[in-house]
Amino acid sequence: MTFTWPKNFYSDGIHGHLRRNPNKPDIGWLVSTKPANVAGVFTRNTFPAAPVQLDRTIIRLNKPVHAIFVNSANANAFTGDVGMDNALKTQKLVAERLHCDESEVLVASTGIIGEQLPMDKIQAGISRLIESDPMNLAKAMLTTDTTTKTAQVTTENYQISGVAKGSGMIHPNMGTMLGFVATDATINQQLLQQLLRELVDVTFNQITVDGDTSTNDTVLVLANGDDWSKAIKAGTDAYKSFKANLQQVLKTLAIAIASDGEGATRLIDVRVTEARSKASAMKVAKSVVGSNLVKTAVFGADPNWGRIVDAIGNVGEVFDANTLSISINQAPIILNGQAVVDDGTAAQVMQEKIIVVAISLGIGHEQGQAWGSDLTYEYVHINAAYHT
Amino acid sequence: MTFTWPKNFYSDGIHGHLRRNPNKPDIGWLVSTKPANVAGVFTRNTFPAAPVQLDRTIIRLNKPVHAIFVNSANANAFTGDVGMDNALKTQKLVAERLHCDESEVLVASTGIIGEQLPMDKIQAGISRLIESDPMNLAKAMLTTDTTTKTAQVTTENYQISGVAKGSGMIHPNMGTMLGFVATDATINQQLLQQLLRELVDVTFNQITVDGDTSTNDTVLVLANGDDWSKAIKAGTDAYKSFKANLQQVLKTLAIAIASDGEGATRLIDVRVTEARSKASAMKVAKSVVGSNLVKTAVFGADPNWGRIVDAIGNVGEVFDANTLSISINQAPIILNGQAVVDDGTAAQVMQEKIIVVAISLGIGHEQGQAWGSDLTYEYVHINAAYHT
Numbered sequence: 220m221t222f223t224w225p226k227n228f229y230s231d232g233i234h235g236h237l238r239r240n241p242n243k244p245d246i247g248w249l250v251s252t253k254p255a256n257v258a259g260v261f262t263r264n265t266f267p268a269a270p271v272q273l274d275r276t277i278i279r280l281n282k283p284v285h286a287i288f289v290n291s292a293n294a295n296a297f298t299g300d301v302g303m304d305n306a307l308k309t310q311k312l313v314a315e316r317l318h319c320d321e322s323e324v325l326v327a328s329t330g331i332i333g334e335q336l337p338m339d340k341i342q343a344g345i346s347r348l349i350e351s352d353p354m355n356l357a358k359a360m361l362t363t364d365t366t367t368k369t370a371q372v373t374t375e376n377y378q379i380s381g382v383a384k385g386s387g388m389i390h391p392n393m394g395t396m397l398g399f400v401a402t403d404a405t406i407n408q409q410l411l412q413q414l415l416r417e418l419v420d421v422t423f424n425q426i427t428v429d430g431d432t433s434t435n436d437t438v439l440v441l442a443n444g445d446d447w448s449k450a451i452k453a454g455t456d457a458y459k460s461f462k463a464n465l466q467q468v469l470k471t472l473a474i475a476i477a478s479d480g481e482g483a484t485r486l487i488d489v490r491v492t493e494a495r496s497k498a499s500a501m502k503v504a505k506s507v508v509g510s511n512l513v514k515t516a517v518f519g520a521d522p523n524w525g526r527i528v529d530a531i532g533n534v535g536e537v538f539d540a541n542t543l544s545i546s547i548n549q550a551p552i553i554l555n556g557q558a559v560v561d562d563g564t565a566a567q568v569m570q571e572k573i574i575v576v577a578i579s580l581g582i583g584h585e586q587g588q589a590w591g592s593d594l595t596y597e598y599v600h601i602n603a604a605y606h607t
Numbered sequence: 608m609t610f611t612w613p614k615n616f617y618s619d620g621i622h623g624h625l626r627r628n629p630n631k632p633d634i635g636w637l638v639s640t641k642p643a644n645v646a647g648v649f650t651r652n653t654f655p656a657a658p659v660q661l662d663r664t665i666i667r668l669n670k671p672v673h674a675i676f677v678n679s680a681n682a683n684a685f686t687g688d689v690g691m692d693n694a695l696k697t698q699k700l701v702a703e704r705l706h707c708d709e710s711e712v713l714v715a716s717t718g719i720i721g722e723q724l725p726m727d728k729i730q731a732g733i734s735r736l737i738e739s740d741p742m743n744l745a746k747a748m749l750t751t752d753t754t755t756k757t758a759q760v761t762t763e764n765y766q767i768s769g770v771a772k773g774s775g776m777i778h779p780n781m782g783t784m785l786g787f788v789a790t791d792a793t794i795n796q797q798l799l800q801q802l803l804r805e806l807v808d809v810t811f812n813q814i815t816v817d818g819d820t821s822t823n824d825t826v827l828v829l830a831n832g833d834d835w836s837k838a839i840k841a842g843t844d845a846y847k848s849f850k851a852n853l854q855q856v857l858k859t860l861a862i863a864i865a866s867d868g869e870g871a872t873r874l875i876d877v878r879v880t881e882a883r884s885k886a887s888a889m890k891v892a893k894s895v896v897g898s899n900l901v902k903t904a905v906f907g908a909d910p911n912w913g914r915i916v917d918a919i920g921n922v923g924e925v926f927d928a929n930t931l932s933i934s935i936n937q938a939p940i941i942l943n944g945q946a947v948v949d950d951g952t953a954a955q956v957m958q959e960k961i962i963v964v965a966i967s968l969g970i971g972h973e974q975g976q977a978w979g980s981d982l983t984y985e986y987v988h989i990n991a992a993y994h995t
């Protein structure tokens with residue numbers, strides 16, 4: 220399916236000479252021709268990059284916006300006051316191109332930490348941004364990602380489309396994760412923000428590549444619908460279905476990032492059921508998917524349930540070993556605390572590309588899910604090979 | 608220096624046929640010929656192994672003990688009621704050998720998770736335990752460790768000697784870390800327990816190999832001194848010096864474990880100063896030493912300060928970028944928020960075997976330290992190579 224933006228959105232991605240490879244675009248924008256309500260969720264890192272600090276102030280204004288500018292190759296992180304000035308300059312240059320107010324432009328950067336943006340190139344690049352194939356923006360965001368990441372859902376009333384980049388802090392000082400979602404649905408900003416926060420917690424925040432959150436992680440949603448007679452209101456069926464569709468888009472992008480984890484050969488999909496609370500289920504799922512021992516075992520195609528049990532136990536909550544059941548790609552491993560693993564079958568299912576670890580805690584009715592990649596020689600190679 | 612036990616302690620380590628290699632002892636004990644006060648700190652894992660559950664009850668009795676029995680190759684973890692029965696049987700067999708009460712015997716196991724102890728071999732082994740070179744116990748504890756780990760401090764009044772095993776959950780389902788310390792100093796159990804808890808937090812709990820704590824982690828201290836006229840009492844100079852000496856022994860063992868981390872080629876020693884609180888300093892140090900990105904950078908001899916900053920930021924506390932300073936093996940990297948790294952010098956110091964990362968947060972007066980190993984191809988190989 221060709222990737223498209225909803226009505227009244229367009230984007231571009233070009234080579235702005237931030238990196239040498241002329242075939243890799245590194246500057247782009249997503250533009251809404253109509254005022255768009257915006258929601259944003261950002262990194263929890265204590266040293267957020269300048270663009271993250273700037274976008275937070277934009278979100279707080281609670282006013283419609285017109286565009287997101289993005290550059291790769293340079294994260295504008297840990298760059299001090301000069302970095303903030305450059306983010307503001309970038310915002311101003313884009314606003315001038317679009318004849319809108321500076322406060323209607325968000326900026327995002329990903330790349331090297333600790334170097335200043337080459338503003339001459341940024342300025343030249345912005346002056347050349349137009350409208351082109353949406354995939355150009357999907358490409359312009361990428362750093363060391365191996366694939367573009369897009370998702371979209373179309374209903375009779377609206378469309379939701381998203382692009383993302385991720386794949387972990389691969390190269391030295393690489394900011395990690397960006398996600399931009401656009402919809403022509405009509406929804407007020409407060410509700411959109413609340414919805415995004417809730418859905419990011421069960422999607423982007425449930426993937427782990429190397430456990431570190433970066434200085435630049437950003438997820439933005441623009442909604443430019445203006446038919447308030449069809450506005451999505453909390454608690455309605457329309458709301459429920461919009462929420463499900465937005466979650467679908469965010470989840471697809473998040474899984475794409477996990478699958479493209481640095482050096483990844485397998486996707487690990489951990490599904491926890493019968494937990495006391497949703498928070499507990501999500502914590503257990505993330506602990507298992509985040510365990511280096513589980514990640515290396517998956518790389519080694521080793522149905523190493525001892526490590527899974529250990530990772531569950533490391534969450535530090537009270538579980539009952541006698542009600543714990545685990546299966547891997549539907550092969551039973553542990554049933555109510557008893558090892559029931561058939562080594563042959565287990566070794567066989569561990570060969571599959573997607574490893575679904577189903578964990579039933581047997582102490583409640585809540586569930587949670589998390590996704591990650593295996594830990595491979597290539598991960599070490601990618602992360603260790605660089606020399607200053 | 609030859610490793611010796613304090614007065615009235617002896618130990619043994621023999622090949623009990625738990626593993627095939629006849630040159631690797633797998634059963635041992637540490638015996639105090641006099642009643643010894645005992646302190647213990649155990650894994651926080653939710654699924655503690657049977658021996659951990661049993662030892663906790665012994666510690667709670669607040670009564671002197673006579674021995675610690677240890678076996679490697681089998682962790683007796685996730686083994687249910689049968690596992691607990693076997694731990695109790697082991698305790699009983701050792702008590703019979705030593706003509707003491709069962710409640711005076713602690714047991715420790717490390718090895719495969721989810722398999723029952725071969726009690727016939729355990730029984731036969733216990734019947735053969737005598738007194739031999741202390742290094743035999745140091746060897747008997749080891750699983751995939753590459754070196755024995757011992758430490759001792761001798762003063763005119765007492766001696767403190769310790770042995771440990773660690774090196775991470777290398778092979779499938781390997782329990783991680785055991786530490787046994789013996790002293791002929793005279794100190795009451797309550798004070799010893801309080802001291803051990805406090806010192807483990809700044810030593811064993813500040814090392815990380817792969818971030819996972821195992822089902823079997825155990826640190827035990829036996830004190831068999833009975834000259835209560837010379838008893839170590841809280842707040843005295845004697846207490847301060849005993850505390851410093853015990854910390855020295857625990858720290859030496861902990862660093863030995865970190866240095867012997869699976870596939871490790873370098874020791875990472877992170878020292879955080881000018882923090883708001885000691886807890887905060889220790890948290891920052893552990894976050895940096897635990898970051899896969901920092902660990903791979905160290906393996907790659909890459910002075911990748913962006914990753915260090917990122918790991919500090921991931922602690923989720925409020926820091927000031929403008930007061931942050933970082934040096935690696937004394938080469939300045941960041942000074943008050945400004946990158947001052949000299950690439951040549953930085954690349955050079957990263958070649959050293961011990962990488963000391965000094966982080967000054969510039970927001971307080973407290974400090975903390977953590978130790979870990981780098982993340983290498985060999986780590987992935989060791990952890991992925993096994994196939995069930």
